Amino acid sequence: MLRILKKITLLFLLFPILCFSTVPRSIENNSIYIAEIKTGADNxxxxxxxxxxxxxxxxxxxxxxxxxxxxxxxxxxxxxxxxxxxxxxxxxxxxxxxxxxxxxxxxxxxxxxxxxxxxxxxxxxxxxxxxxxxxxxxxxxxxxxxxxxxxxxxxxxxxxxxxxxxxxxxxxxxxxxxxxxxxxxxxxxxxxxxxxxxxxxxxxxxxxxxxxxxxxxxxxxxxxxxxxxxxxxxxxxxxxxxxxLAKPSPNLPNDQSINLYASLCFFEGTNVSLGRGTEQQFQIYGSPFLPKKGFSFTPKPNFGSKNPPFNGETCYGEDLSKEKKLTRLELKWLISAYTNTTDKSKFFTPFFTKLAGTKKLQEQIEKGVSENDIRASWKSGLEQFKKTRAPYLLYK
The missing domain is CATH 3.40.50.12170 (Uncharacterised protein PF07075, DUF1343)
Structure with missing residues (x-):
């Protein structure tokens, strides 16, 4: 009888786990969300x-x-x-x-x-x-x-x-x-x-x-x-x-590229490739003007990039495909590329200012301002933006 009672008790304790074991879950910040996310389209x-x-x-x-x-x-x-x-x-x-x-x-x-x-x-x-x-x-x-x-x-x-x-x-x-x-x-x-x-x-x-x-x-x-x-x-x-559920655009093939996108997209306004014409778009960067050592790639026409920058040329840089998930906009790769390029006069193009939305970022990098000091210059603007956007938020 005692053995039967023990089995019943064990089943009782396991019941919630058994019930939820097949439900999609996401664990973030020590919280468990049992229900599956439904997009607006699914509602x-x-x-x-x-x-x-x-x-x-x-x-x-x-x-x-x-x-x-x-x-x-x-x-x-x-x-x-x-x-x-x-x-x-x-x-x-x-x-x-x-x-x-x-x-x-x-x-x-x-x-x-x-x-x-x-x-x-x-x-x-x-x-x-x-x-x-x-x-x-x-x-x-x-x-x-x-x-x-x-x-x-x-x-x-x-x-x-x-x-x-x-x-x-x-x-x-x-x-x-x-x-x-x-x-x-x-x-x-x-x-x-x-x-x-x-x-x-x-x-x-x-x-x-x-x-x-x-x-x-x-x-x-x-x-x-x-x-x-x-x-x-x-x-x-x-x-x-x-x-x-699907590539949001041809050159954002996976979660890693989407996470790195904002940080690496600045390279669109420079003489550095961010992997267009490879299978690692927005996960690598490099150019013929960076030190010729370590990681390299050669862009070639492919889906989403019929004529990629530096088509057929060897580019040297970094592979970020295994980089830990970013929790902020990173400038270290942009600053490193500018510091190490052999042709600083042609590093930035006019498109860079459109991407940055300000002339200040290019000026700061060219003057050698540290990443911490650049980030500090954004602080008041970001604080004001968060206050402005607060009434429009639908989710915690």
């Missing part, structure tokens, strides 16, 4: 009623997936939603165009739906392109960096919707760099498509939160206000790790 019961009997436009790309990997466009058509037009950001609807490559209008081969490019000459939907649309959906995976152009596309879509009195629904997705707020604040004179708003390089917001901030801070032309609905993620907290 379809909240947005399908808003689309009933409406003609719909959708801004999306290859990242617009539900958790079962079905694309949102296919899902909505299955649900008899009347999609009229697909609007495609940089890299196109299927996400195969190179960075900066002109994306043209066309037709989706699978669905036959017309595709209008929002990258190139037509960054903002025109009134005639929205004429037969009652509501617009925005569903794109962002990575939380100011110069990643999807938030610039969001700005222009919100502005067009506001000017044409069309409601916009953002299906929110976690920011894979969602707990990091860091970098210099963009100064208004350096506004461009790779930086439109006075925010740091890493803003620590989801794209839904960011849309609310665009509205709330009156960043749209003439202070117009977009009629915005955000379908939030469920079971998501900002400090949780999150792996995206």
């Amino acid at each position: 379809f019961e909240k947005y399908l009623p808003l689309l009933k009997n409406k003609k719909v436009g959708i801004v999306t790309n290859q990242t617009g997936l539900l958790s079962n990997k079905v694309h949102l466009v296919d899902f909505l058509l299955e649900k008899k939603v009347a999609i009229q037009t697909i609007f495609a950001p940089e890299h196109g609807f299927r996400g195969v165009a190179d960075a900066g490559e002109h994306v043209v209008d066309g037709k989706d081969e699978k669905t036959g739906l017309p595709i209008i490019s929002l990258y190139g000459d037509n960054k903002k939907p025109k009134a005639e392109q929205l004429k037969k649309i009652d509501v617009v959906i925005f569903d794109i995976q962002d990575v939380g960096a100011r110069f990643y152009t999807y938030i610039s596309s969001l700005h222009y879509v919100m502005e067009a919707c506001a000017e044409n009195n069309i409601p916009l629904i953002i299906l929110d997705r976690p920011n894979p760099n969602g707990n990091i707020v860091d970098g210099p604040i963009l100064e208004k004179e350096f506004k461009s498509f790779v930086g439109m708003h006075p925010i740091p390089v890493l803003h620590g917001m989801t794209i839904g939160e960011y849309g609310q901030m665009i509205n709330g801070e009156k960043w749209l032309t003439n202070g117009v206000n977009c009629k915005l609905t955000v379908i939030p993620c469920s079971n998501y907290k900002r400090e949780m790790s999150y792996s995206v």
Whole structure:
């Protein structure tokens, strides 16, 4: 009898573990989240009623997936939603165009739906392109960096919707760099498509939160206000790790590249390669002008980079593919490359200032200011930004 009682007691103690052992879990900061993260797209019961009997436009790309990997466009058509037009950001609807490559209008081969490019000459939907649309959906995976152009596309879509009195629904997705707020604040004179708003390089917001901030801070032309609905993620907290369902762009192939992206993207404004034309994009860096020792690679044309910088030339630098996950914007690789280059006069290009959003960062590096002192110069701007963004946050 005692043996039976012991077995019953053991089963009772194990029962909670057995029950939850098959449930996806994420362990962060000593907290266990039992429930699986649901993106806004997966919370379809909240947005399908808003689309009933409406003609719909959708801004999306290859990242617009539900958790079962079905694309949102296919899902909505299955649900008899009347999609009229697909609007495609940089890299196109299927996400195969190179960075900066002109994306043209066309037709989706699978669905036959017309595709209008929002990258190139037509960054903002025109009134005639929205004429037969009652509501617009925005569903794109962002990575939380100011110069990643999807938030610039969001700005222009919100502005067009506001000017044409069309409601916009953002299906929110976690920011894979969602707990990091860091970098210099963009100064208004350096506004461009790779930086439109006075925010740091890493803003620590989801794209839904960011849309609310665009509205709330009156960043749209003439202070117009977009009629915005955000379908939030469920079971998501900002400090949780999150792996995206599809490459957000051709040269961000994995979690490591997404985490390193903001720190290494500064090299786009220098004479240093960040791995375009290899299989380790945004995980390595190097150039023919750095010391010819240690790690090296030779860029060649490939998917996402038809003509990579230093095509066919040996580049020397560092392999960061095994680097520990970053929790801040890192400058050490940029500073090291500038310090060690054999051609400092050609190290920085004019594009660097657009990426940095300020002239100060280049000036500081050229003067030999330490990384700690550079970071200290960001402190007051970051503190003010955190206060400004606080009312727009949806997640802890």
